[in-house]
Amino acid sequence: MSDALQIKNITVNYGGFIALNQVNLQIDAHTTLGLVGESGSGKSTLAKVVAGLVTPDEGEVRFSEQVLRKRRTRMQHKAIQMVFQNPDASLNPKHTVRQILSEGLLFHHIVPRSQLMDRCRELLALVHLDEDALVRYPYAFSGGQRQRIAIARAISVEPNLLIADEPTSALDVSVQLSVLELLHRLKEKLNLTMLFISHDMGVINAVCDTVAVMRQGRIIEVSPKEQFFLHPKADYSYQLLSAVPRMPIFNR
Numbered sequence: 001m002s003d004a005l006q007i008k009n010i011t012v013n014y015g016g017f018i019a020l021n022q023v024n025l026q027i028d029a030h031t032t033l034g035l036v037g038e039s040g041s042g043k044s045t046l047a048k049v050v051a052g053l054v055t056p057d058e059g060e061v062r063f064s065e066q067v068l069r070k071r072r073t074r075m076q077h078k079a080i081q082m083v084f085q086n087p088d089a090s091l092n093p094k095h096t097v098r099q100i101l102s103e104g105l106l107f108h109h110i111v112p113r114s115q116l117m118d119r120c121r122e123l124l125a126l127v128h129l130d131e132d133a134l135v136r137y138p139y140a141f142s143g144g145q146r147q148r149i150a151i152a153r154a155i156s157v158e159p160n161l162l163i164a165d166e167p168t169s170a171l172d173v174s175v176q177l178s179v180l181e182l183l184h185r186l187k188e189k190l191n192l193t194m195l196f197i198s199h200d201m202g203v204i205n206a207v208c209d210t211v212a213v214m215r216q217g218r219i220i221e222v223s224p225k226e227q228f229f230l231h232p233k234a235d236y237s238y239q240l241l242s243a244v245p246r247m248p249i250f251n252r
């Protein structure tokens with residue numbers, strides 16, 4: 001089964017406001033698609049449709065050749081995970097890191113209870129955190145560390161598709177690059193398909209294979225990364241590219 005994502009004719013109407021208008025997009029299996037566009041263009045809404053958090057008014061999403069219906073199967077929930085912009089909002093402050101990481105492992109029967117702690121330690125190692133993190137609460141970590149915990153939780157259930165919605169933009173500039181490198185390495189190691197949303201063209205250039213541009217709820221360009229940065233098709237893409245990249249580019 002292929003881990004490709006197909007988004008077909010998706011429309012989302014928020015009480016009369018058309019946030020997504022007949023959106024079509026494909027992400028090839030095991031590649032990263034970067035979704036760019038100005039604020040309010042509909043990027044997060046599209047991510048939420050793929051994650052099953054927003055139900056479209058029209059259209060369908062297919063992953064691994066299956067249509068994702070309003071009520072997703074347990075396997076479909078497991079297959080698609082999301083990392084949000086702000087780890088403070090996505091981590092339960094009343095749960096220890098052990099509880100945060102265990103929840104999905106138990107729900108999806110990823111490991112038997114007897115191996116739970118070992119798996120939690122392995123997950124922490126994957127995101128470069130020490131095992132003493134297990135007994136601590138989210139407030140005891142820096143923003144970058146909290147985002148690493150959110151990433152560990154997302155990969156804990158062994159997803160096939162990872163959605164990262166501005167995963168570094170709420171972080172201090174000094175830790176953005178390391179979180180970005182971590183996401184990219186995990187994508188390679190775990191052979192994930194990835195939908196990556198960012199305003200930052202340097203970030204997009206560093207992690208993506210393909211770039212899609214959204215404007216006012218529509219996709220106006222989809223190009224291989226190299227072509228997008230050298231010869232974008234849409235005039236609007238030129239405007240976006242005139243923004244100076246903030247992120248240094250790491251070696252892929």
Ligand SMILES: Nc1ncnc2c1ncn2[C@@H]1O[C@H](COP(=O)(O)OP(=O)(O)OP(=O)(O)O)[C@@H](O)[C@H]1O
Pocket residue numbers: 014017019037038039040041042043044045046
């Ligand atoms: N729940 C909602 N109800 C009504 N309107 C919404 C809702 N969520 C988003 N919108 C509107 O839909 C449009 C698209 O929002 P969305 O968050 O998808 O854009 P975005 O491209 O991700 O923006 P940003 O880059 O600022 O995160 C915006 O005009 C927003 O105000």
